[in-house]
Amino acid sequence: MNALQRHRKLDLVWxxxxxxxxxxxxxxxxxxxxxxLVTAFFFFLIGGLxxxxxxTQLATPGSAFAGPEIYNQIFTMHGTIMMFLFAIPTFxxxxxxxxxxxxxxxxxxxxxxxxxxxxxxxxxxxMLLASMVLGIAxxxxxxxxxxxxxxxxxxxxxxxxxxxxxxxxxxSAIAAAVEITVTILKxxxxxxxxxxMPIFAWYALVTALMILxxxxxLILGSVLLELERAFGLPxxxxxxxxxxxxxxxLFWLFGHPEVYIIFLPAAGVISTxxxxxxxxxxxxxxxxxxxxVALAFLSFGLWVHHMFTTGIPHMGLAFFSAASTxxxxxxxxxxxAWIGTMWKGRPExxxxxxxxxxxxxxxxxxxxxxxxxxxxxxxxxxxDTAFITAHLHYVLFGGFxxxxxxxIYYWLPHVTGRKRNFRLGELAFVLIFTGFHVTFLAMHWIxxxxxxxxxxxYLPEDGWTTINLISSVxxxxxxxxxxxxxxxxxxxxxxxxxxxxxxxxxxxxEWAMSTPAPSYNFASLPHVTGRDPLTDDPKLPxxxxxxxxxxxxxxxxxxxxxxxxxxxQPDFHVIYPGNTRLPIxxxxxxxxxxxSLLLKFYWxxxxxxxxxxxxxxxxxxxxxxxxxxxxxxxxxxxALPNAASVDRSPGWWGSLFLLTANATFFGSLLxxxxxxxxxxxxxxPPVWFTPSMAELALGIAGAGVSAVAVRMAIRTIRQGxxxxxxxxxxxxAVLILVAALGLLMLRAPSPDQHAYGAxxxxxxxxxxxxxxxxxxxxxxxAARISRGFxxxxxxAEFAIVRLWVDYLAIVGIFxxxxxxxxxxxx
Amino acid sequence: xxxxxxxxxxxLVWLAAFSAVYGVHxxxxxxxxxxxxxxxxxxxxxxxIGLQVAVLAALYAPRFASPSPFVRFVSQATGWVxxxxxxxxxxxxxxxxxxx
Numbered sequence: 013m014n015a016l017q018r019h020r021k022l023d024l025v026w027x028x029x030x031x032x033x034x035x036x037x038x039x040x041x042x043x044x045x046x047x048x049l050v051t052a053f054f055f056f057l058i059g060g061l062x063x064x065x066x067x068t069q070l071a072t073p074g075s076a077f078a079g080p081e082i083y084n085q086i087f088t089m090h091g092t093i094m095m096f097l098f099a100i101p102t103f104x105x106x107x108x109x110x111x112x113x114x115x116x117x118x119x120x121x122x123x124x125x126x127x128x129x130x131x132x133x134x135x136x137x138x139m140l141l142a143s144m145v146l147g148i149a150x151x152x153x154x155x156x157x158x159x160x161x162x163x164x165x166x167x168x169x170x171x172x173x174x175x176x177x178x179x180x181x182x183x184s185a186i187a188a189a190v191e192i193t194v195t196i197l198k199x200x201x202x203x204x205x206x207x208x209m210p211i212f213a214w215y216a217l218v219t220a221l222m223i224l225x226x227x228x229x230l231i232l233g234s235v236l237l238e239l240e241r242a243f244g245l246p247x248x249x250x251x252x253x254x255x256x257x258x259x260x261x262l263f264w265l266f267g268h269p270e271v272y273i274i275f276l277p278a279a280g281v282i283s284t285x286x287x288x289x290x291x292x293x294x295x296x297x298x299x300x301x302x303x304x305v306a307l308a309f310l311s312f313g314l315w316v317h318h319m320f321t322t323g324i325p326h327m328g329l330a331f332f333s334a335a336s337t338x339x340x341x342x343x344x345x346x347x348x349a350w351i352g353t354m355w356k357g358r359p360e361x362x363x364x365x366x367x368x369x370x371x372x373x374x375x376x377x378x379x380x381x382x383x384x385x386x387x388x389x390x391x392x393x394x395x396d397t398a399f400i401t402a403h404l405h406y407v408l409f410g411g412f413x414x415x416x417x418x419x420i421y422y423w424l425p426h427v428t429g430r431k432r433n434f435r436l437g438e439l440a441f442v443l444i445f446t447g448f449h450v451t452f453l454a455m456h457w458i459x460x461x462x463x464x465x466x467x468x469x470y471l472p473e474d475g476w477t478t479i480n481l482i483s484s485v486x487x488x489x490x491x492x493x494x495x496x497x498x499x500x501x502x503x504x505x506x507x508x509x510x511x512x513x514x515x516x517x518x519x520x521x522e523w524a525m526s527t528p529a530p531s532y533n534f535a536s537l538p539h540v541t542g543r544d545p546l547t548d549d550p551k552l553p554x555x556x557x558x559x560x561x562x563x564x565x566x567x568x569x570x571x572x573x574x575x576x577x578x579x580x581q582p583d584f585h586v587i588y589p590g591n592t593r594l595p596i597x598x599x600x601x602x603x604x605x606x607x608s609l610l611l612k613f614y615w616x617x618x619x620x621x622x623x624x625x626x627x628x629x630x631x632x633x634x635x636x637x638x639x640x641x642x643x644x645x646x647x648x649x650x651a652l653p654n655a656a657s658v659d660r661s662p663g664w665w666g667s668l669f670l671l672t673a674n675a676t677f678f679g680s681l682l683x684x685x686x687x688x689x690x691x692x693x694x695x696x697p698p699v700w701f702t703p704s705m706a707e708l709a710l711g712i713a714g715a716g717v718s719a720v721a722v723r724m725a726i727r728t729i730r731q732g733x734x735x736x737x738x739x740x741x742x743x744x745a746v747l748i749l750v751a752a753l754g755l756l757m758l759r760a761p762s763p764d765q766h767a768y769g770a771x772x773x774x775x776x777x778x779x780x781x782x783x784x785x786x787x788x789x790x791x792x793x794a795a796r797i798s799r800g801f802x803x804x805x806x807x808a809e810f811a812i813v814r815l816w817v818d819y820l821a822i823v824g825i826f827x828x829x830x831x832x833x834x835x836x837x838x
Numbered sequence: 839x840x841x842x843x844x845x846x847x848x849x850l851v852w853l854a855a856f857s858a859v860y861g862v863h864x865x866x867x868x869x870x871x872x873x874x875x876x877x878x879x880x881x882x883x884x885x886x887i888g889l890q891v892a893v894l895a896a897l898y899a900p901r902f903a904s905p906s907p908f909v910r911f912v913s914q915a916t917g918w919v920x921x922x923x924x925x926x927x928x929x930x931x932x933x934x935x936x937x938x
Binding site: 206299301302310312313325326327328330338342577578687 | 839840845856857861867869906908916919923926927931937
């Protein structure tokens with residue numbers, strides 16, 4: 013088979029459906045990555061237009077351009093769009109497009125999940141845009157502090173759009189994070205051990221793990237605030253045992269890591285692009301990996317530095333001030349590693365390099381003002397002034413937008429397959445760089461002169477007029493720069509000349525394929541022996557196209573292989589699902605769920621929940637087969653077992669990381685309970701939960717027996733038996749736990765009278781949801797056994813259910829003990 | 839996965855200990871605990887340092903260290919990060935007022 017024949021056969025198997033239909037049924041990472049990026053930049057344009065409106069309003073004193081109500085919506089939506097609908101999805105889009113290519117594989121771990129995440133993002137983002145068009149957009153600032161956003165002070169639907177819309181969009185972030193984590197750990201080219209992973213993959217891995225542990229506190233906060241607004245559960249009302257500071261803790265537990273979730277992927281782009289621009293290799297690869305990990309962890313210890321003015325005791329302030337200064341160290345390690353890379357190489361001033369230099373100047377200034385605001389007395393002076401707005405723009409624009417512009421120009425030839433021949437980008441860089449510093453240096457100054465952030469107008473006597481005007485002029489210069497970038501990208505995509513492969517002479521694997529990338533990425537999968545496979549072997553692309561790698565013979569299926577996490581040795585053969593509209597359908601039904609909550613059509617909520625459950629059932633069912641697959645030949649004399657025949661299948665890894673996010677959600681809920689109990693005014697509650705040893709014992713027994721039953725089932729299936737009895741036992745045990753948790757919710761003190769009752773209701777609801785989910789899983793296993801879908805060589809689903817059952821047993825027992833024992837101690 | 843855990847363990851211990859000490863501080867101030875609060879906080883600080891030293895020692899010990907030189911280097915570097923972070927961020931337990 014020659015290269016062209018191989019290409020045709022592979023494309024037949026891997027390509028999305030042609031035309032418009034393909035948009036809705038594609039599960040291909042290249043298509044979805046491009047869609048993600050285009051959609052994210054569409055939102056960036058809208059966020060940018062809103063920024064222009066803000067600067068128009070503030071350009072002159074006493075401006076009548078927008079009234080305060082509309083102005084509040086404008087700045088809230090600007091922040092919300094830039095943070096949730098542009099920055100994070102841009103990372104997701106880039107990672108989805110790039111990771112399989114740079115890791116030397118054919119697709120991400122869960123292609124349908126990629127599509128589901130994309131459509132959740134589109135539908136959730138559309139909800140927020142619709143609110144803006146209707147003039148009922150969120151208006152409480154992008155961090156939505158109660159009590160301003162409680163139903164008492166914000167009775168309209170505006171805040172609900174934010175809480176529900178953002179939670180919907182965050183499904184997309186969690187889905188992408190699970191996808192990215194499992195892909196990086198398991199879906200790499202053979203031979204790619206951890207020390208040979210491209211540096212972008214390390215950054216993406218750290219970022220994805222941060223999303224899994226950083227986003228759940230905000231999802232919890234949004235759920236609690238929406239429950240308070242919709243049903244009067246007083247989590248944030250001080251007179252009923254709640255505390256508005258709880259929101260600030262939950263929000264910033266997410267919000268500060270969020271800054272690094274935005275910066276780290278950009279740092280990955282810098283670490284990838286900079287060595288190529290400098291014709292050298294990255295200096296201090298190991299140090300950079302360690303610094304990225306350190307930065308990720310330290311960033312979770314900084315959240316209270318956003319709350320220095322809330323009256324926290326000195327020792328608390330000192331903890332977080334110390335942590336905030338410490339985080340500068342790993343950031344500095346990376347900066348010095350990049351400077352060292354430039355020093356040892358021969359930098360060439362191509363357009364991506366210009367943007368990288370723009371990053372250095374801007375980000376270092378932003379970092380230094382960050383150290384300033386980490387110092388408590390300075391923060392007390394600068395808090396909530398325009399100085400903070402300027403600081404965060406230096407960090408985020410410098411630390412994300414400039415590197416992403418470098419990335420756009422670096423990978424544009426890969427996406428389009430064309431050579432850049434319109435030289436507009438250099439002019440755009442000058443305008444963006446100059447405009448940015450004019451806008452935001454001025455904003456530092458005006459902040460130190462006392463201008464508060466988020467004010468809709470000011471008086472001529474304040475003395476801020478000239479500086480604000482300069483700042484506004486600068487912002488319009490930035491806008492012109494971005495207009496030129498868009499024009500150039502469109503011109504290049506539409507009309508530039510075809511380019512050759514690997515125009516930058518890079519060493520990473522994404523350039524080892526024809527461009528634009530074929531649907532299957534690699535005609536055969538490479539064997540990696542170093543960090544820069546293309547530098548080591550410039551003829552690698554031709555060898556792969558000739559079928560000299562792994563999985564060179566196109567089959568009936570979309571197939572790839574997984575590797576051992578540490579060594580990169582191939583371990584299993586994987587078969588992917590094909591094109592399907594299931595993800596968009598499920599995202600739409602998920603959207604009905606959120607829309608029903610938003611519009612308070614509560615009768616459609618259970619309909620949507622059942623709809624999602626049915627679709628999930630179908631989703632998982634489609635993966636099964638009724639016959640055992642023999643070990644598959646992957647070439648070079650190696651045969652691998654199918655991933656469905658083992659306990660640690662891709663689904664097991666996906667569940668493990670989803671449960672990591674889930675456990676963080678539960679941990680945040682426990683933190684909230686402890687915080688209210690120890691810190692909030694209005695405690696103890698007027699009524700405590702009445703404990704029942706019978707219910708407690710029944711619930712614990714149910715949790716324990718379900719965990720034993722699933723183990724019995726696994727042992728039976730391994731021995732070649734059919735474990736229907738064990739699965740049935742597990743189902744009954746889980747239903748007993750359902751009853752115990754249901755009784756807890758029914759007997760909890762009135763949830764609208766005190767935060768204690770409200771917290772017990774949410775804890776019980778969390779446990780009940782997981783118990784119902786696990787019951788559904790046992791029912792699914794029973795159906796699979798009865799239809800002949802399981803055997804000793806098709807047992808992966810049992811191990812996945814075991815993970816969920818164990819998790820349920822732990823949280824179920826914990827919840828029951830919390831409720832009943834608090835009642836006993838009271 | 840063991841290698842990934844080796845890299846993550848020390849900063850993870852720091853994060854857990856840092857949150858726990860902040861929680862202890864919250865309980866002391868929120869509940870008005872008056873029995874040796876400073877000793878409790880400094881004890882937690884010393885315990886955290888002890889834990890970080892133990893983790894770091896384990897990352898250097900042949901029995902627990904990774905066979906991969908790269909993972910060994912990165913895990914030891916993050917081990918030092920955990921120790922330095924523990925000393926630096928929890929040092930205020932020894933000097934600042936706790937409930938003012």
